[in-house]
Amino acid sequence: MTSHAAEAADVVKIHGTGETAVRALDGVRLTIPAGEFTAIMGPSGSGKSTLMHCLAGLDTVDSGAVRLGGTDLTGLSDKALTRLRRDRVGFVFQAFNLLPTLTAEQNMLLPLDLAGRRPDPQWQRRIVDVLGIADRLGHTPSQLSGGQQQRVACARALLARPDVVFADEPTGNLDSRAGGGVLDFLRRSVRELGQTVVMVTHDPVAAGYADRAVMLADGRIVGEVQNPTPDSALAELRRLGA
């Protein structure tokens, strides 16, 4: 048994070919311990989103290995990767998190529906209560505010009790208050609900909510801050010349 929720070993990812080839990830080695809130930070183009895509089984690596909850993702078929995402990964994206044709509740249940599984009613009630979206479940995304939409996305990500929740700039499109609410929830889901969260962000304030901040530049891990505050995260980013 490993206590690592996810692991990247010497991961290399190259975008493009020939002269235009870019090493988006250049030998990344990273472990994500279970039950921790990890922030991946770095300037634009540092490869942080690519790293998340590879860890989450959205993208394949060119060399090295990615393990998620003990499963080696390298070499898995598209179908197997899809299943894995459906059953063991939760996602919160920066924007366009919900399907416009479904209600909040239907959106929330979508991954479970796809898997043909029923949600644990107690767990569902708890998540809905913590997020404060109980009275919004019948609404369609267009009837929800940005913050509410993002909270529904969080609920969806957590409902299946995934091995890891990946959040890609989850507060990028929100004002600071709504963003604070979402980040607070992500932290509570780690502390109180025992979930594992990996968040990609370039915002030091957001990183301040995490247990650990990993710094990425030019496709390499260049630093790490334990229990970051907005100030220490910003200082570390500055040190890297971002």
Added chain:
Amino acid sequence: MLRTVLSGLRPRRLVPTLLAIVLAVGFVAGTLIFSDTAESALYDEYARAARHVGVAVTARSGDRLPPSTVDVVRHTEGVATADGRMAEQLPLLDGRGRLVTEFGAPGYGINVGSEGPLRGFDLRTGRLPAARGEAALDAGTSAKIGAGVGAVVTVVAADESRQELQVVGIVEVTGFNGTGTSTVVLTEPELVRLTGATGYREVVGSLRPGADETAVHDRITIGGRVRTGAQLRHDLAREASGQLSGLLVGLQLFAFVAVLVAGFFIYNTFSILMAQRQRETALLRCVGASRAQIFRLVLSESALVGLAGSALGFALGVAVAFGLSRGATLVGLPEGSLVLTAAPATVSVAVGSVVTVLSAVVPAFRATRVPPIAALRASVPAAGRRRALVVCAALAAALGTAVTVTGLRTTGATEAMVLVMAGGIGNFLALLLLSPLFMGRLVAALGWLPGRVFGVPARLAAANAHRNPGRTAATTATLLIGVALMAGGSTVAATVNRTAEAQLNEAFPVDYLLTPALAGGTVPATVAAALQADRTFALAAPIRQATATAGGRSLLVGTVDLRAYQPKVTAGRLTDFRPGTAIVPAASDALGSRRVGSSLELIAGGRHVTVTVAATVQSSSLVGDVVVSGSDFAALFPDFTGDSMVLVRAAPDLAGGVTRDRLDAALATHPLVQVDDLAEVRDDRNAAIDQFVALIAALLGFALVIAIVGIANTLSLSVLERTRESALIRALGLTRGQLRATLLVEALLMATAGALVGVAFGLLYGWLTTEAAFGAVQPLLTIPVGQLTAFVALAALAGTLAAVLPSRRAARLSVVTAIAD
């Protein structure tokens, strides 16, 4: 500005639009060119009789020109040669000794003629008859009865004797009564010997070079109708177009449907295109383009695309016409090379361009009304014009319903039918206008079951089809139009078939109908007597008919054995029928304001007979406008001999083949008695109905092709629009296969919904049309369940096929790039 237009014409993006225009214009052009081609081929066929003819003298109806006419014409100044044309009824028997007829009429014999160029026929194989006992046969009949060169055929001479002739040649000829009539070419003496011909139907002459047709025409002053060659050709052409008019109406209907469908199709594609380019347009506005400039930009772009598509479409149309004319020879139309005139080119290109520009105007106008900043931000929901839509639809529906009701109350069958159909068009427009309001809901309802069975992908599909009702409605419109037409047509066909069958069975519970083969003849009374004595036949009931007048109007008086005539009674009782009374069909003109119990005075040849109406019945007037007892008939027409027709019913337990052989044997000495086998009549009618259904199937094929492209268009554009959405669900765990399934189900649902609405509407108007067309007769509404189910199934299949390519493209999408976008 032109540079911007040209840079906007990105080929890939315009492919769907271009395809729409090409297909639509192709069909319109194809139909038009084919009409021209078929018309010209038929004219050529008819014009054969006028080849090299500069002047023609034609006998008055029933009259003949004396043989001297040929010399008179030949010796007229300006005439080079002249020839006489004979045409006399000459019944031909097939290998089994049965009369060869076309639409119930026996064939003709014509003389071979002495002047080659003036002959009204062309030799195809063999040679022309030169001696007694030799004949040439028209190609159609030769194929029909399987008698080629060298065969021996039997004709019935004027004295009713059978005469054998050796076939020495096969000719191409336009029959005396139009195409299809059997024609036997004989030497003139042989024709005279067999038919007792006393003169010519027509004498034609060719002119000396330089002679003036009109001058020659004016110099001929003998009896008969004198025409110049040009006049003759003109009259023949009119005859030909009479033959063709049914087909032309059908083709015009096709073309009309094509334009309608094409308009919808192009409009739909363009509005989706414009919606997708909203941001681009907004950007142009932001950097300083004025509304008018944007509007002009879209207009010139659509004009360019419209012209290009129309030109390509016209080329396709030529190919379509070629295919159609090949297919037409199979159903008996003459063969001919393609006729390309300016009209189809102009019309189809104009239709294509105008429809395209008009289709672009509305979305272009809408695009310019969007504030640039709003358009740049995100997708702007299409502004709803619900009220205007509902008002227009309500107007169309009110008008359509009013016209339909008027039609149902009109007595004249043709006007009633036209009115009901016109009303149908009004209501159909209303349906199309309103379809955005209900099509989405229908799709959602249809999606319930697959949603249960196939889970999330099917539910997503239903939701997607529901999200943009306007687009769903426009996409399904093509199918709706096609399927509605087909469902209406097949309902009419099935109802007509069943009603005719029921009428035939009810009015004539018989197996065979014996009629005189020659117009004006009768069936000898001995025939009915002989059959009555034969135990093979349960019934042989003669019908006698003659014309009398009543209240100044001429009508057909008939008498028949009531055992063979049991029509449905609408008033009174058949048991009240006895000498001094009459049975009158409810639809007969003779009835007028009379009811059961009214009296009717019949006058014929100075004799008067007064009868009381005993019953009115629901049946066509095959027996007569007034049916009286045998004694009343004899009192009115004491000199009448023979029977007008004989109804024959076989003994119940005999096989059809046995009775037919007995009947043929009994009639062996009466070759001019024609046997209508009601089983054959049924077969003929079924064949006619089948042809109609085949026509409907062709329409279906066309509608399906356009619908497939239309649905594929909409879906591909939707796939582009929903790239990020697809990426999201793929990230959340939808497999490639499931994403493909989602699009397939969406198309399936749209197509099924369109087909169902089309079937419902077609059924309704098919029923109303037959109601109107049958007038006093109650049609038996028949729902061709099998065919209708097949239409819906085919439409659903076509819809699914249409989604194959777009769904593959959607599934190929890379999640990461789409998400990062």
